Amino acid sequence: MLTLTDNASTIVKTIASQATGEDDAGLRISSQTEPGSGDFAVDVASSPETDDQVVEAGGARVFLEEGAAAALDDKVLDAEVNAEGAVSFSIGNQQTA
Template sequence: MLTLTETASTVVKSIIDRDPNSTDGALRIAPGANERDFSIAVVSAPEPGDELVESHGARVFLEPTASAALGDKTLDAEVAETGAVSFALVNQG
């Protein structure tokens, strides 16, 4: 199952908190344009079949294909001095 670092959890919570329409929201990860890309969006509810991952108060919904692809990964995040956020996936140790 996908895990989140503490930094990623903090960033996910911060992103969700900035969305006024998402009081019980989560970050949703779904397949992107190709098999190595993923899209993310703030959503208020999961889609049918989504898996819920909770870590340090952060909630992430994984689309079934994304869940299978990311099952052995850890989501990490980095915030640049400009405030830009980048996510990285690393293999679980």
């Protein structure tokens, strides 16, 4: 299952609550094209779609569309804010013990 870094959790929670005013809102990640292509769309959502997988970490919620959930199953989501205030997300591999 996708995991979130502490930075990603903080940023996701902030973006979702500022955009919707709702504490239960989150970011929805969906696959854009062919499975395995690595292209994803990210949108703020008040709630998950019926078949979405819900990932919760540090008060943040991420809703994963079925194709995105499969593609990101063993990944970690990170996020950062640059000096101009722009948010960028990155996806990496989970550490194995």
